[in-house]
Amino acid sequence: MSRNRKMDFAAGIQDGIPICLGYIAVSFTFGIMAKNAGLSTWEAVLISLTNLTSAGQFAGLSLITASASYFEMAFTQLIINLRYSLMSCALSQKIDNHYPSFHRFLIAYGITDEVFGVSVSRPGRITPWYSYGVMALAAPGWTLGTFLGVVSGSILPDRIVSALSVALYGMFIAIIIPPARDNRIIRTIVVISMAASFFFTKASVLCQISSGFRIIILTILIAGIAAYFFPVKEDANPEDKEDSSVEA
């Protein structure tokens, strides 16, 4: 049992490495902006440590600068971060429910786009120890990057920051492409999703929609249509067999 815990934790650490690197690059920028907004090192680091999210923090920072109301702050965070609840729903089926439910309260803290990504890519159920392994690198990476950004905007050369900025996207691609290669339906979904996302950022009215909402709208729409026309039946469809691990 404890050996399994260790192995799960180690697997989480391993998947956490690219997340950590990518986070340092992104939160580095957040640190610089927080400093420019007049926040102290401690305050900037506290935001990153307690929020662990990118778009929400950037928006929060501008609301703090604008001296917005607390309600406005709460509402903005709700809208921008609502996608996490979709991910949380999906993860609720992915976490091994033989573990006491207090683990879920801890795991919830670490649900980011990237942690969600690596978690769903694991075959079978995930244990809390895997999540803790990922979080053990993701959260310090995010916080450390913020710290570095505040104390010195020049520790990391621009070129390194620019290169590391694709780390997280590279990770997403590594997660969705192999199943897309094996399964025609997933392949179609990935292509349609990217095309729709591109269309939403270019089309005149649709481009006004924030990225958080774009993700929610397209996810509900595309995953909903796919679920209606191509329901996943356990052990029925041979084409889904190789991917049933993602769902199981």
Place this chain on the structure above:
Amino acid sequence: MKHNLYMYIFVMAAVTYLIRMLPLTLIQKEIKNTFIKSFLYYVPYVTLAVMTFPAILTATANIWSAAIGFAIALILAWNRKSLICVSLFSCAGVFLVELLTGL
């Protein structure tokens, strides 16, 4: 009235945590409904694809280095390389293109 910074941080953190925590703790049983199961099965692919493209093209210093990084990631992922491998080689591609073109 002047607002308190710590109150701001508390509001941000509390809302963000609740969004993550509520579905995870309220839905503990296995969902049996085929439609909802299928929907949740497809969610990650749509979400991650939408988040990746076209955002990756504007993530770096210029669109060409980003496009190379994107291409490298696609090719390596198609060949089932590991998460770290895809991610790091994609970064390396961006770094080299920007170094060579001087951008």
